[in-house]
Amino acid sequence: MSEPDLAVPLRRRAEQALGDRFLRRALDTATTKFLELRRESFGDFPEGETLRDRAREIKEATLQALDRHLERLVEAIERRGGHVHYATTDEEARRIVLDIAKRAGAKTVVKSKSMATEEIHLNAALEAAGVTPIETDLGEYIIQLAHERPSHIIAPAIHKTRGQVAELFSKALGRPGLPDDPEVLTRVAREELREKFLRADMGITGANFAVADTGTIVLVTNEGNGRMATSLPRVHVAVMGLEKVVPTMSDLVVFLAILARSATGQRLSVYTTLVQGPRRPGELDGPDEFHLVLMDNGRTRQIAGTLREALYCLRCGACLNVCPVYRQIGGHAYGYTYPGPIGILLTSMLNGPGAVKDLAHASSLCGACVDACPVRIDIPRMLIELRKEVAERRIAPWTERTVFGAFARVLERPALYRRAVRAARALQRPFARQGRIARLPALFSHWTKTRDLPAVAERTFRERWAELAREDASGSGTRP
Amino acid sequence: MTARAESSSNDRPPRPSIAARTEFFERIRTEMGKTRGLFSARPAARPPRPAEAIETVQRQIAERWRETAQRFQREFERVGGVFHRAATIKDVPDVIGGIARERKASRVVTWNPAALGPDLGPDLVARGLCVDVVAGGNPGDVERARVRGVSAVADLGLTGVDVAIAETGTLVLRSGAGRPRSTSLLPPTHVAVFDPTALIESIAQLGLLLEAWHVPAPADGGWGGMITLITGPSRTADIELTLTRGVHGPKEVHAVFVEAPFRG
Known part of the structure; x- marks a missing residue:
């Protein structure tokens, strides 16, 4: 997996993206379509605004009693025969997953799209340990074959043309001469991946939510790969940021009603999968083992930190689609796992404010992201806080500090x-x-x-x- | 608190140390202790008696199910599902036979009759279909391997439905004894049979039901580890945003709605 070339400054990365005419057209088409679908789906859903307020309050309420909800989640999962692991850092999370894989004797792992595992660069670690990870979300599969990174939270391969995908599949899968027809290419991926699903020893997923009351992990997908990964292999491992917990099923349905609408404009995604521990007596499929890896990786620090509100994020991608900066430069130029306005905040959360000294300025602070966010996260406010932090900690370049310092002194004296x-x-x-x-x-x-x-x-x-x-x-x- | 000795056995899943857990929660509590002046916020209100509430809802819907069924049909078709109507359960084998014929499907895998309601097997065989019925009860590894094999090659998977949500055109299926997860997942065509008693109106009502299903304690009476909400056929738009069906799950989802209730 190629790492972002952070030696290249953001300005140059953005310039490269701006010079790529295909990329700009693809971005424009995709983001415009997503935001129109989103607008339509909330247009005929008058209760949507109230539900967004409710969802926001639930996130805040959960954070205010986070320890209690997580404890209940752990108890409920263990009651159902599942195992919970605690990862403070990305390194620990990787080690835990590798350990589970090793004990299970797993050679092949099928993965359902998960930003949490992208965040910890799990695939590279699995490969290094001799375990083959296979991304099964079509978009993720494409970029894995191309050795690239996702460029959008929910549409990882929007930067690729159908021609590029046809060429890639022809070469990587040894099936020369595939036409550039999405229908055919999707069928090819189905055939290739179906066999992998049936043979894999272990399934790794993320989690959109976890219901504390019942010990339920919730996966939202359109393709069905999330269902495959949790139904067919012997072992299921879910890697989840600790902020994904919600108290009860009554809370869950509030989020379900707005998540897909915000992401793709659907009322519900095709599959919402509620996983409750390993296979139960009498069941004819489902895993023998279920593991939840609860991951901190910088999140806890923000409970009382500048970025607290960023812990509400549902990873729907709505803020990317409306952001005038993302719409021009796309996800890769940001350089880290999470792109877009929320991505800047998450990058700072994971890598510290030093990582976003340039990125914190990659926003016009227009506020379109707040309007689009299903839980109304005030991203511009936190970006301003981050800029301040970057300046105060003297992480910002000296030119910037000098110029703005002088400017401030002038403004203070008439x-x-x-x-x-x-x-x-x-x-x-x-x-x-x-x-x-x-x-x-x-x-x-x-x-x-x-x-x-x-x-x-x-x-x-x-x-x-x-x-x-x-x-x-x-x-x-x-x-x- | 001292860390419990880790199991060194290789066939046992790894067990997290108590120390790791204690430390993890300690850090969360420390940070929570630093927060100040937060607006108090409340999670969603929970229904006091969800089972009774949803029962009332479903009883009311049963009285005017035609409207709800129509709404379901509209939404189900909007998400790409194919809706069929049958007067009684006796008409269902013809409907399924028709679906199979049109798709040149011959191999059918079906939930156990105890889970499905009726036993449609003999009638489907009589229509020239090759039918695999999965075992109920707690059958063991041999049957599990067989079911996996037949599901992987079946042309059509036949299941029941626990709940159908009209607002979104969604089918809700609980896994359990005689009701494998893969029947609605591996075959290219999924056919789901249900009657008016399965109808609910909204996602909000699903919330009542999910609460009811977990109260008091999770009843282990044959229920499995998964609840699946299905809203249309498997789809992707990952190549140039072109909508394509059947990427991993079924390309087609059929709802066979039986007007005369057949479930107890």
């Missing part, structure tokens, strides 16, 4: 501000054209390379105001 305006007006003369500055030299060229800077006005508002006040005082002005 006399200095007036002088600075006059100085800027003189200095901008060689660069300003029709009220805009399109090119600046040296250090400042980064800004003007991608956007114009408004020039200081010939007469500023403050100057005109002062003039008007003078005219008024001398009695020469006439009032209407």
